[in-house]
Amino acid sequence: MNHLNEINTATLQAWLDNGHNVEVIDIRPRQDYEAWHIPGSLNVDAYQAIYAHSPGPLAQYNPPDGQQVVVVCFVGQTSKVAAQYLGSRGIEAISLAGGMQSWSLSWNTADVPLAHNNTVIVQVRRTGKGCLSYLLISDGEAVVIDPSVNAHVYKDLAAQRDCQIVKVLDTHIHADHLSRSLALAALTGATHYLPKQNRTHFEHQALDPGEVITFGSSRLEAIHTPGHTFESMSFLLDGAALFSGDTLFLDSVGRPDLKADREETEIRARALHRTLQDLAAMDPEIIILPCHSSQPVPFDHIPLASPLGAVLKNVPALGYDEEQFSSWILARIPANPQNYEKIVQLNEGGLFPVQDPTLLEAGANMCAI
Numbered sequence: 001m002n003h004l005n006e007i008n009t010a011t012l013q014a015w016l017d018n019g020h021n022v023e024v025i026d027i028r029p030r031q032d033y034e035a036w037h038i039p040g041s042l043n044v045d046a047y048q049a050i051y052a053h054s055p056g057p058l059a060q061y062n063p064p065d066g067q068q069v070v071v072v073c074f075v076g077q078t079s080k081v082a083a084q085y086l087g088s089r090g091i092e093a094i095s096l097a098g099g100m101q102s103w104s105l106s107w108n109t110a111d112v113p114l115a116h117n118n119t120v121i122v123q124v125r126r127t128g129k130g131c132l133s134y135l136l137i138s139d140g141e142a143v144v145i146d147p148s149v150n151a152h153v154y155k156d157l158a159a160q161r162d163c164q165i166v167k168v169l170d171t172h173i174h175a176d177h178l179s180r181s182l183a184l185a186a187l188t189g190a191t192h193y194l195p196k197q198n199r200t201h202f203e204h205q206a207l208d209p210g211e212v213i214t215f216g217s218s219r220l221e222a223i224h225t226p227g228h229t230f231e232s233m234s235f236l237l238d239g240a241a242l243f244s245g246d247t248l249f250l251d252s253v254g255r256p257d258l259k260a261d262r263e264e265t266e267i268r269a270r271a272l273h274r275t276l277q278d279l280a281a282m283d284p285e286i287i288i289l290p291c292h293s294s295q296p297v298p299f300d301h302i303p304l305a306s307p308l309g310a311v312l313k314n315v316p317a318l319g320y321d322e323e324q325f326s327s328w329i330l331a332r333i334p335a336n337p338q339n340y341e342k343i344v345q346l347n348e349g350g351l352f353p354v355q356d357p358t359l360l361e362a363g364a365n366m367c368a369i
């Protein structure tokens with residue numbers, strides 16, 4: 001098979017972003033597809049069949065008229081065989097090089113309009129993992145919160161909007177993805193801010209609760225929101241939007257158990273309850289902008305954002321008392337994310353793996369309860 005029968009993830013990302021007429025078929029087993037997949041893709045579970053040298057359900061597959069077919073698997077090998085088979089049936093199909101492992105780094109964006117604030121907010125979504133990061137722009141100066149894709153992406157987005165990244169912030173020490181904050185600070189000369197804690201071993205600006213970070217004519221207030229981790233902070237933009245990290249999502253709350261034993265998990269669960277009670281008492285018009293989505297993020301340019309009032313209705317547990325909340329959360333702790341201990345170790349050390357980061361970061365996000 002020659003290289004023209006493959007495309008890379010950057011090309012597929014651009015096609016999906018531009019509404020190109022393409023059908024993505026995912027030949028992985030059903031359970032792998034359900035765990036995470038490319039938005040809008042179709043599962044044709046042919047993986048085992050292809051291993052047995054049979055086309056399996058691909059024999060019945062027919063693309064919609066005129067659509068380009070892209071075949072995806074785990075790492076882009078079996079999908080080549082599938083594309084070749086479809087080609088033998090006269091269907092023009094190409095394989096996604098690197099498969100879902102490479103797709104893990106793909107991203108898209110959505111602007112977040114605010115009713116009474118001129119700060120430009122660009123939500124940068126790492127679509128496969130559901131990681132949400134933010135580029136905030138005010139009078140030519142920009143801040144990035146929780147960068148989770150390549151540092152050059154933010155630098156390029158800032159250049160397109162004629163602004164300079166001056167500050168990079170993390171809401172907490174992440175466990176599901178490798179922070180790109182240090183790389184972005186090095187690339188742009190920006191100052192890197194982290195909540196004050198004693199976990200990290202690299203130079204940064206430590207943030208105290210209540211501290212205010214300014215850029216252009218905008219201000220971000222650091223609010224200590226312990227629970228998901230002890231150091232977790234949320235950042236309130238001019239009283240209009242809250243970057244809530246992994247503390248509060250649009251339809252769930254952060255998990256309190258990672259890197260904790262049962263006793264510490266319960267302490268964190270109770271801290272999270274107090275934190276969420278404080279957040280719930282804020283202005284219901286405040287727009288909540290979390291660090292994750294539980295689903296792959298579509299290429300629709302629609303921001304994942306909701307007013308606090310709507311989030312309160314979506315998450316009934318925010319109305320529980322401390323005992324109810326603690327028992328509820330402890331009964332629902334999900335499986336640990338893949339490789340999270342190694343990811344935490346690297347993030348605490350300010351390190352980035354020499355090898356492909358997607359090997360460590362594979363799989364869907366699992367930060368929410």
Ligand SMILES: [Fe+2]
Pocket residue numbers: 172173174175176228246367
């Ligand atoms: Fe997290």
